[in-house]
Amino acid sequence: MIRRKLEENFFRVLMVLATILVTGSFFLIVGTILYRGVPFMTWDMVSKIPGGGFYIGKEGGVLNAIVGSLYVAGGATILGLFISIPVAIYINMYLGGRTWLANALRIAFDVLFGIPSIVYGAFGFLIMVYFGIRASLLGGIVAVTLLVIPILVRTLDEVIRTVPRELRDATSALGATRWETAKVVIRQIRPGVFTAILLSFGRAVGDVASVLFTAGFSDNIPTSLHQPTATLPLAIFFQLGSPVAEVQGRAYASALILTIIVLIITVLSSILAKQFSKNTSR
Amino acid sequence: MTSLRLLKDKIYAKIMLIFTILSVAVVLVVGIGLYLKSVPVLNKLSLYTLLTSSVWKPLKGLFGFFPFIMGTLWVTGIAIIIALPLCLLTSFYITEYAPKRIKRILVPFVNLLSGIPPVIFGVWGVLFIVPLIQDHIAPHFVEFSTGYSVLAGGIVLAVMIFPLIVSIICEVLNTIPRDLKDASLALGATKWETIRKVSLRKAKPGIIAATVLAVSRAFGETIAVLMVCGNTAEVPHSVFDAGYPLPALIANNYGEMLSIPMYDSALMFAAFLLFIIILLFNIISRVILARLERRLAL
Numbered sequence: 001m002i003r004r005k006l007e008e009n010f011f012r013v014l015m016v017l018a019t020i021l022v023t024g025s026f027f028l029i030v031g032t033i034l035y036r037g038v039p040f041m042t043w044d045m046v047s048k049i050p051g052g053g054f055y056i057g058k059e060g061g062v063l064n065a066i067v068g069s070l071y072v073a074g075g076a077t078i079l080g081l082f083i084s085i086p087v088a089i090y091i092n093m094y095l096g097g098r099t100w101l102a103n104a105l106r107i108a109f110d111v112l113f114g115i116p117s118i119v120y121g122a123f124g125f126l127i128m129v130y131f132g133i134r135a136s137l138l139g140g141i142v143a144v145t146l147l148v149i150p151i152l153v154r155t156l157d158e159v160i161r162t163v164p165r166e167l168r169d170a171t172s173a174l175g176a177t178r179w180e181t182a183k184v185v186i187r188q189i190r191p192g193v194f195t196a197i198l199l200s201f202g203r204a205v206g207d208v209a210s211v212l213f214t215a216g217f218s219d220n221i222p223t224s225l226h227q228p229t230a231t232l233p234l235a236i237f238f239q240l241g242s243p244v245a246e247v248q249g250r251a252y253a254s255a256l257i258l259t260i261i262v263l264i265i266t267v268l269s270s271i272l273a274k275q276f277s278k279n280t281s282r
Numbered sequence: 283m284t285s286l287r288l289l290k291d292k293i294y295a296k297i298m299l300i301f302t303i304l305s306v307a308v309v310l311v312v313g314i315g316l317y318l319k320s321v322p323v324l325n326k327l328s329l330y331t332l333l334t335s336s337v338w339k340p341l342k343g344l345f346g347f348f349p350f351i352m353g354t355l356w357v358t359g360i361a362i363i364i365a366l367p368l369c370l371l372t373s374f375y376i377t378e379y380a381p382k383r384i385k386r387i388l389v390p391f392v393n394l395l396s397g398i399p400p401v402i403f404g405v406w407g408v409l410f411i412v413p414l415i416q417d418h419i420a421p422h423f424v425e426f427s428t429g430y431s432v433l434a435g436g437i438v439l440a441v442m443i444f445p446l447i448v449s450i451i452c453e454v455l456n457t458i459p460r461d462l463k464d465a466s467l468a469l470g471a472t473k474w475e476t477i478r479k480v481s482l483r484k485a486k487p488g489i490i491a492a493t494v495l496a497v498s499r500a501f502g503e504t505i506a507v508l509m510v511c512g513n514t515a516e517v518p519h520s521v522f523d524a525g526y527p528l529p530a531l532i533a534n535n536y537g538e539m540l541s542i543p544m545y546d547s548a549l550m551f552a553a554f555l556l557f558i559i560i561l562l563f564n565i566i567s568r569v570i571l572a573r574l575e576r577r578l579a580l
């Protein structure tokens with residue numbers, strides 16, 4: 001009896017320790033980034049492009065990467081939405097949502113979600129070589145769009161599924177076609193669409209393997225789709241290896257900026273998701 | 283009027299069908315595209331040579347992927363060995379022991395962790411894990427290590443897959459019927475005994491699915507691992523040796539791959555290999571999970 005009690009307590013302690021380690025790793029990461037990044041955070045960092053070359057120049061900041069990231073992630077999310085809203089509607093409204101085909105499609109998108117970004121990047125690079133496109137903002141946006149479509153589709157799909165069956169039935173009973181019903185449903189899930197946008201943007205803004213081949217890198221802010229662009233993750237990745245302390249500092253500051261952006265997005269999306277689930281449970 | 287509306291409905295249906303087919307077909311197109319690109323190297327060297335040779339001399343047209351495959355396996359193996367027990371214990375704590383109040387604090391942090399981008403994990407690895415290994419862990423075991431090792435890669439990867447494993451296992455554990463656990467507890471079993479003999483057994487398919495999914499995520503993770511792994515094309519013999527996983531190989535060499543003959547083909551073969559393995563693993567785990575979900579819906 002005592003042995004069993006001991007065993008119980010032993011594993012309980014082990015579980016608490018494991019939980020502390022798992023959740024604590026978050027603080028360890030954010031703490032490290034804050035500790036190294038804060039000393040380099042100046043107004044210049046977010047308001048100027050790097051001076052004298054991103055790898056050796058000591059002047060300036062990472063505005064090129066911030067703007068580039070917003071362009072790439074924003075462009076990919078918008079492009080992705082145009083594709084994934086119709087797909088999510090099709091799965092739920094036209095395929096009935098619960099048929100085997102709809103479920104097979106869901107698994108397919110889950111599988112797509114699991115494909116690593118380096119494969120999308122390599123594939124995007126292949127396409128660009130094939131069509132003779134140089135590494136550019138456009139290339140980056142296309143590669144990242146491939147990456148975010150599965151996230152958008154699956155999130156929108158989950159959201160549409162929370163719309164009460166009765167609402168759809170009522171619309172159909174009034175003689176609406178499936179497309180007209182879909183329009184009603186879309187109006188109903190607007191906050192959910194916003195959650196999907198945030199999730200997709202969050203993934204897109206932080207990914208580097210997909211833009212490594214496709215977006216190129218530039219010290220300037222791109223003014224057209226065909227110019228190469230920097231992104232924050234690329235700026236971190238490239239500048240961290242520099243022998244110049246100031247440039248390394250730019251990498252730390254970029255890491256801090258990226259972390260802050262991503263954390264804000266994650267918090268916002270979970271708040272939104274919570275509110276949304278409150279709405280539908282009523 | 284009605285016919286116009288019906289026509290509209292049909293047109294939109296067709297458009298959406300096309301979008302759906304196109305976006306799912308990405309899997310096929312990626313697979314075929316990568317395969318076609320890797321045909322030249324497959325024609326020159328046999329699949330067996332590619333997978334088992336350790337000679338990596340792109341300039342001489344020799345492409346042996348064995349060191350890279352081993353690098354991937356080492357890093358992934360270490361990550362799973364670290365992450366799985368920790369995540370199991372954490373999931374049990376969250377679902378069975380934690381009071382609601384603590385649970386409400388814990389779960390959001392797991393979510394936040396999953397939102398952190400790979401490159402940040404990489405920076406953390408370089409600034410925290412690598413020095414930790416170099417100064418505090420490695421000296422106890424080997425004479426010298428730079429810290430850039432498969433162990434560093436494994437630890438960083440483990441932290442990256444924490445949220446994935448915890449969230450799936452928690453979900454699976456929550457689906458285990460209350461009655462089963464109550465029956466065990468009523469017979470006098472302790473909570474831990476109930477976990478070990480009832481929950482663990484019942485959750486087995488879900489745990490396997492989560493692990494397979496985590497393995498495939500670890501296989502494909504590029505940047506974070508690349509930054510801490512050392513990247514030397516040799517088979518690692520201890521956890522303190524540097525390794526060179528497949529995704530890192532692709533990411534590091536795309537710049538020069540067009541200037542050396544066959545090099546691009548060899549790298550695309552690496553991407554194809556990754557793609558096929560990850561595709562298989564993903565399909566297996568997703569089918570298991572979908573089946574679990576369906577059984578629950580009934």
